[in-house]
Amino acid sequence: MSTKNKRKLKKLDLLEMPNPERIKLIAEVKEKLRQKMAEAKLWQSLIEAENLTINGNIVCRENEQTNRFYFDNKT
Numbered sequence: 001m002s003t004k005n006k007r008k009l010k011k012l013d014l015l016e017m018p019n020p021e022r023i024k025l026i027a028e029v030k031e032k033l034r035q036k037m038a039e040a041k042l043w044q045s046l047i048e049a050e051n052l053t054i055n056g057n058i059v060c061r062e063n064e065q066t067n068r069f070y071f072d073n074k075t
Contacts, residue, residue, distance in 0.1 A: 014022050046052055052059050 012025070014025075017025070051061050
């Protein structure tokens with residue numbers, strides 16, 4: 001994120017928020033963090049694999065560049 005975008009971010013004070021809104025915000029943040037952790041673990045396991053096969057097609061072999069593989073996040 002660039003410096004300009006950081007300056008424009010709205011700062012939230014959780015203590016001044018109503019309880020239902022605060023609970024909803026915290027739940028959303030937890031879910032996003034959970035998803036990011038799951039994705040990081042997936043990528044780590046893919047990096048550690050010697051051969052990566054998806055639907056019977058080898059898309060990556062040890063010491064070769066990954067090809068024909070992309071991650072489509074539809075959220």
